[in-house]
Amino acid sequence: NVLILDFGSQYTQLIARRVRELNIYCEIHPYHNIPESLDPFKAVILSGSPFSVRGEDAPHPDLSQIRGKKPLLAVCYGAQYLAHFSGGSVEPSNIREYGRAKLSMIKAGEVFFKDIPENTNVWMSHSDTIAELPKNGVRLASTVDVLNAAYRIEGEETYAIQFHPEVYHTTHGKQLLENFLVNIAEVPQTWTPAAFVDTTVATLKEQIGDGKVVLGLSGGVDSTVAAILLNKAIGGNLYCIFVNNGLLRKNEFESVLHQYKDMGLNVKGVDASERFLEALRNESDPERKRKAIGNAFIEVFDDEAHQLTGVDWLGQGTIYPDVIESVSVNGPSVTIKSHHNVGGLPDFMKLKVVEPLRMLFKDEVRRVGKEMGIDAELLGRHPFPGPGLAIRILGDITAEKVRILQEVDAIFINGLKKWDLYDQVWQAGAILLPVNSVGVMGDERTYEKVVALRAVQSTDGMTADWVNLPYEFLQEVSNHIINRVKGVNRVVYDISSKPPATIEWE
């Protein structure tokens, strides 16, 4: 187990992912909330930060319980703070160093740089520089502009680097992390999907005992993997509810429900399409649509949960990025979870919560799913928003508009699969625009709907680029849509990136 102390860098989660790629478990904790006992941790990593060590509000935690007592790797701001904390000095550099650099000098014979050649590329992002190493500091590497690009402290397993090993542009970043964690700190590489499944199932059995769990399935990867883990642990005491809000993809409800049953899940499909349509009637504002859908879901789920007796737990597919307490750049952030109004909550929300995936990143959820034999097609699914097609039908929602968009979307998605493009795209879908356009079909003038197609590349949905789909593909899909979907006479392709656009249109 490795502790990552977060100073607020945008790359902290990336450090954690790289560490876990080495099959080593790690946890991110904010610098102002260091775990009381460090016994479970075999090594500590200090992250980067947008702060300057010399700034007034800069994070200055007490490292005396860590330095010299645990193997320590300090990255970027961490390296500067370690120097500052240990009697070295940090000064503003004349130029802001941002981007690629080469390690022009690497000290020979250091395990830390094992299998890493001189002139390897590293990624720099800092405006201060370490002018003086701490007492007993040994310089390990330099670039042309940065004299102290890496150092260690003699007599300790304490290492520091000014560059970022976690970003892709640092060619030997993963090797460096491996050298530190495996060769120096001797952390065992036992964090594998199989080990996770074994320990999680055992823990869930212990935690839940004979209790009953209710869980809402969405058809997405997270809720499915959470359900299969719970099913392994408690079998028939897991009650799954899969709600059709009428805003899913074409045939999705039936086919996914079928898949769930094939996986041995105890699942009840609830078709509440009418109820959702009713809740959305005449609603065109995007946020109010989301609220209406959220409320309708809670009502439907609560009705269903009430029909079960003796349920103690609510299962959820929450994953690690939603759990990590973030470090705010404007000072330590405090997450307040207030359930002041417990009396007013639906009954199922008063249940104890069990979240088997709360320490996993998305790619790990997929690996765990694969380990448990979940169908590759289900695991490789594009993300799909909770409010579904409601936020892809701009303006108000009617059953007819849903039908049109389901047809269009199905042609687009099936086309992507047929052309082997589906797995190269992070997310794709169609949007029904609230305008009519003039067209001709045969001798007749038409005045019908316009649809937009959207396909993006992304890693986490925070930023996204539109995908350069082949013209021949777009041509085929456009022809199919206009010829087969009654009510649509024009297709456009969205070529906006996020930012400044967003992935969805609403």
Ligand code: XMP
């Ligand atoms: P945007 O449009 O903000 O979308 O660039 C980023 C990602 O979030 C999804 N999304 C949602 N997911 N409920 C959800 O569960 C929502 O209200 C919602 N809005 C956007 C979107 O599909 C994309 O993956």
